[in-house]
Amino acid sequence: MRCAYHPDYFVALPAAHPFPMAKYPLLLERLLAEGLVAPAELIEPGLASLDDLQLVHSGEYLARLAAGTLDAAAVRRIGVPWSPALWRRSRLAVQGTLQAARAALDDGLAANLAGGTHHAFAGHGEGFCVLNDVAVATRVLQRDRRLRRVLVVDLDVHQGNGTAAIFESDSDVFTFSMHGERNYPARKMRSSLDVPLADGTGDEEYLDLLATHLSGILGRFVPDLVFYLAGVDPVRGDRYGRLALSEDGLRRREKQVLETFGKRGLPVVITIAGGYANTPARTAELHAHVFREARRLTV
Ligand SMILES: [Zn+2]
Numbered sequence: 001m002r003c004a005y006h007p008d009y010f011v012a013l014p015a016a017h018p019f020p021m022a023k024y025p026l027l028l029e030r031l032l033a034e035g036l037v038a039p040a041e042l043i044e045p046g047l048a049s050l051d052d053l054q055l056v057h058s059g060e061y062l063a064r065l066a067a068g069t070l071d072a073a074a075v076r077r078i079g080v081p082w083s084p085a086l087w088r089r090s091r092l093a094v095q096g097t098l099q100a101a102r103a104a105l106d107d108g109l110a111a112n113l114a115g116g117t118h119h120a121f122a123g124h125g126e127g128f129c130v131l132n133d134v135a136v137a138t139r140v141l142q143r144d145r146r147l148r149r150v151l152v153v154d155l156d157v158h159q160g161n162g163t164a165a166i167f168e169s170d171s172d173v174f175t176f177s178m179h180g181e182r183n184y185p186a187r188k189m190r191s192s193l194d195v196p197l198a199d200g201t202g203d204e205e206y207l208d209l210l211a212t213h214l215s216g217i218l219g220r221f222v223p224d225l226v227f228y229l230a231g232v233d234p235v236r237g238d239r240y241g242r243l244a245l246s247e248d249g250l251r252r253r254e255k256q257v258l259e260t261f262g263k264r265g266l267p268v269v270i271t272i273a274g275g276y277a278n279t280p281a282r283t284a285e286l287h288a289h290v291f292r293e294a295r296r297l298t299v
Pocket of ligand 1: 156157158231233273274275
């Protein structure tokens with residue numbers, strides 16, 4: 001499976017910043033160590049072009065990001081301090097998702113070892129998300145006539161509010177978000193299908209709902225490509241999540257998602273999205289499960 005990764009996905013943050021930036025290199029290290037990804041399968045993305053970014057994001061927002069002139073409130077909303085490295089990283093990660101999507105269209109399955117920044121809106125960022133990688137990749141591939149219909153399966157514990165808003169009136173993009181009802185964002189946007197879950201929701205209920213909704217969606221919408229936001233923050237003990245998936249439940253979730261689309265021959269691009277376990281190493285370990293399941297399916 002081809003995987004997009006760039007060393008500059010990692011950007012140094014102030015000490016004690018809550019975002020686990022170290023999970024990106026740690027995840028790559030683990031995937032290579034376990035033989036889940038071979039060095040030859042790595043794709044190193046370049047910078048997403050401004051033309052591509054403008055298919056989704058407003059010119060004013062992009063100009064402020066490029067020049068470092070976001071106001072203090074806009075930076076606070078993003079939750080990560082602006083720096084030239086952050087702007088560069090955000091563009092690399094968008095391009096990583098785009099290149100992974102192209103690889104998935106060719107190979108059936110591919111991944112970006114970042115991405116899933118679903119809280120980014122057209123004109124602002126929030127919740128650690130600067131640019132909406134899945135939205136930009138979708139618009140680029142539509143423009144280039146590589147595809148028309150896209151399904152976004154967002155299982156990060158937080159609602160994909162930016163993605164929902166961007167595609168709100170687009171019937172070619174189906175946005176599915178299954179998330180903690182009481183988790184951020186307090187004010188939810190409207191996805192094509194939202195499945196809010198109560199605090200403490202565990203494996204059986206979660207996996208049953210997922211199976212029901214995935215088959216319901218595929219009964220009425222046949223995508224050309226699926227973006228899977230495989231956030232691991234629904235796992236019990238996550239610093240932000242309020243759900244209670246076990247680690248085995250997470251493994252079963254990844255298997256279920258990949259099998260559902262694999263059986264139907266629908267290409268899937270995996271983005272890792274959020275995860276806030278006790279340590280970045282533990283978070284990376286949880287993110288590795290989707291790659292283990294992908295490996296089992298593709299060998
Ligand atoms: Zn999240």
